[in-house]
Amino acid sequence: MKRMPRLALIGTICLVHAQARPFFAQDPVTSVGATGEVAVDFQKLREQQVRRVDSGHSLNLLTSTLATAKSPDTQAALLRGMVIGLDGRQKVAAPDGWQEASARLAKSEHPEVRLLTQQLSQIFGDKAAADKALVTVRDRQASPEDRRSALKSLVTQRHPDLSRVLESLLADSALQVDAIRAYGTLDEDRAPELLLSRYAKLEPMAKRAVIETLATRKNYATALLAALENETVTRSEVPAYIARSLSSLLGESFTKVFGDIEALSKDKAELIAKYQGMLTSEKLAAADPRKGRVVFQTICAACHQLYGEGGVIGPDLTGSNRADLNYILLNMIDPSADIPDAYQLVTIKTKSGQILTGTLAQEDDQRVVLNLIGQKMTVVKSDIASREVAPVSMMPEGLLPTLQDSQVLDLVNYLQTTTQVELPK
Numbered sequence: 343m344k345r346m347p348r349l350a351l352i353g354t355i356c357l358v359h360a361q362a363r364p365f366f367a368q369d370p371v372t373s374v375g376a377t378g379e380v381a382v383d384f385q386k387l388r389e390q391q392v393r394r395v396d397s398g399h400s401l402n403l404l405t406s407t408l409a410t411a412k413s414p415d416t417q418a419a420l421l422r423g424m425v426i427g428l429d430g431r432q433k434v435a436a437p438d439g440w441q442e443a444s445a446r447l448a449k450s451e452h453p454e455v456r457l458l459t460q461q462l463s464q465i466f467g468d469k470a471a472a473d474k475a476l477v478t479v480r481d482r483q484a485s486p487e488d489r490r491s492a493l494k495s496l497v498t499q500r501h502p503d504l505s506r507v508l509e510s511l512l513a514d515s516a517l518q519v520d521a522i523r524a525y526g527t528l529d530e531d532r533a534p535e536l537l538l539s540r541y542a543k544l545e546p547m548a549k550r551a552v553i554e555t556l557a558t559r560k561n562y563a564t565a566l567l568a569a570l571e572n573e574t575v576t577r578s579e580v581p582a583y584i585a586r587s588l589s590s591l592l593g594e595s596f597t598k599v600f601g602d603i604e605a606l607s608k609d610k611a612e613l614i615a616k617y618q619g620m621l622t623s624e625k626l627a628a629a630d631p632r633k634g635r636v637v638f639q640t641i642c643a644a645c646h647q648l649y650g651e652g653g654v655i656g657p658d659l660t661g662s663n664r665a666d667l668n669y670i671l672l673n674m675i676d677p678s679a680d681i682p683d684a685y686q687l688v689t690i691k692t693k694s695g696q697i698l699t700g701t702l703a704q705e706d707d708q709r710v711v712l713n714l715i716g717q718k719m720t721v722v723k724s725d726i727a728s729r730e731v732a733p734v735s736m737m738p739e740g741l742l743p744t745l746q747d748s749q750v751l752d753l754v755n756y757l758q759t760t761t762q763v764e765l766p767k
Contacts, residue, residue: 401437408443414452421447421458428465430709430720432499436466444468457491464495472501479507479517486516493517497524505530512540522551523717526558526696534565538574546640547716549579554715557584558697563591570599577601582738583687587699590689610676613742617671620747626755629748632766634756637749641741644715649762655701655713655736656685664757677737687732688712692725701736 404424411417428434440463447459463471478484478492493511496504505528511521525533537552544552553575556566566588569575577600580588588596643652648659663669672679690698690710698719700712710726712719742750756763 401434402439405437405439405443408447409439414450414455417447417450418452418454418458421455421462425458425461425465428462430498430722430725431465433467434465436468440466457488461491461495464499472496472499476501476503476507480510482514482516489517490520493520493524497527500527504528505532509536512536518544519548519551519716522548522555523714526555526562526698529559529561529695531561534562538565538569541569541574547644550581550644550715553580553584557587557591557699559695560591563588563596567592567596567599578744581736582740583699583734583736586687586732586734587689587697591697610739613675614668614671617675617742617750618667621667621671621751621754625751626758629751629755630766631752631756631759631763633749634752634754635763635765637745637753638756641745645736648757653713653715654703655715657682659757667754667758670754670757674737674742675739677735677739678733681733681735685735687734687736689730689732690721690726691728692721693727694725699736 401424404420408417408420411420444459444463447455448463450456450459460471460474464475472495475492475495479489479496481489493507496507501507504524508521508524508528508530511517514521522537525537534556537555541549541552553566556562556569566575570577570580580600585596585600588600638648642648642659645653645656646659647654650660685701688700688702690712692698698712698714698721700714700719702710703713703718704711708723710721710723710729712721745753
């Protein structure tokens with residue numbers, strides 16, 4: 343049997359148990375075929391371990407291996423590697439033997455094998471798989487995870503019925519935020535009207551998703567600017583990093599309405615001194631960390647984790663120097679003062695006109711993965727029109743002044759805790 347080329351060391355090798363990797367690295371296809379079994383620890387799977395699926399030859403080899411793999415766990419590992427390796431790609435030609443392999447795998451008793459097979463069939467242009475994904479998305483009895491996965495595949499492949507599907511999901515609480523964000527992938531003329539007409543009644547997370555989505559395209563951003571002018575959206579609801587994107591998209595017309603973005607950076611030393619005077623040990627001792635946790639969930643948790651809860655765009659705060667008041671104030675008032683490279687602001691413009699702003703999660707020679715609020719987005723490099731890295735933080739600088747003094751005290755008290763506290767009843 344031919345040895346797999348260096349470029350084809352794919353998910354198969356990297357999704358297996360750690361002890362097996364040296365053996366599989368020598369000749370992964372032969373190894374899988376010889377053993378027929380792969381011990382897979384799904385708790386240890388990591389997207390960054392998946393290698394490139396970069397040629398028809400690679401896909402043919404994997405499909406050939408799938409045809410002989412008997413263990414459902416082995417099949418799932420192979421399929422998972424292929425799905426992750428092809429994430430973000432469109433119009434991929436089906437590999438040799440896929441029709442026969444997929445017909446068999448679609449009947450598997452292993453639910454993940456069936457789901458991954460359907461996702462791959464859709465990537466390979468199978469209309470029946472796309473129709474099945476449509477049924478799953480519309481089925482409110484299906485699990486949110488399955489519906490979300492089906493929606494992602496429809497979005498990635500730009501399904502022709504996607505616009506109608508998204509509009510129906512705006513009233514579906516389980517997928518509402520996902521549907522809002524999906525409009526950023528489309529260039530849908532009606533999207534701003536559909537989103538802004540519902541804006542006032544949305545929950546905070548959905549409102550943030552609307553703001554982020556309307557900042558992804560110039561025609562969307564123009565509608566958001568009009569909403570700022572008529573106060574459908576308030577200035578305080580637009581984070582600083584989104585304001586920077588809008589300023590870049592719309593120029594002076596945006597700053598005339600929104601104001602000078604750089605003004606947020608002025609007088610930081612005075613602000614730090616003000617809060618140092620307010621946040622005395624006596625006042626902090628009297629504050630309520632449980633209420634502070636609520637404030638954290640509202641303004642911090644979308645980007646930061648604390649005690650295992652929250653987002654991944656910004657640093658995990660659990661192990662940071664939170665006992666030091668000066669450390670907290672400096673990072674909240676001047677978050678761009680000292681930014682590790684991993685958390686610098688990355689802005690990508692795609693050839694379709696979409697603007698994506700986030701932090702870099704992963705990158706290889708074929709694709710870039712960005713951490714966005716509430717999701718990761720894979721962009722194939724051949725789809726990128728421009729890319730900029732700015733030494734600024736996504737964290738807004740004018741955060742503390744938007745809070746009441748009691749909220750600041752409660753938040754800082756919570757940030758200085760050493761163990762998780764209960765939410766207030």
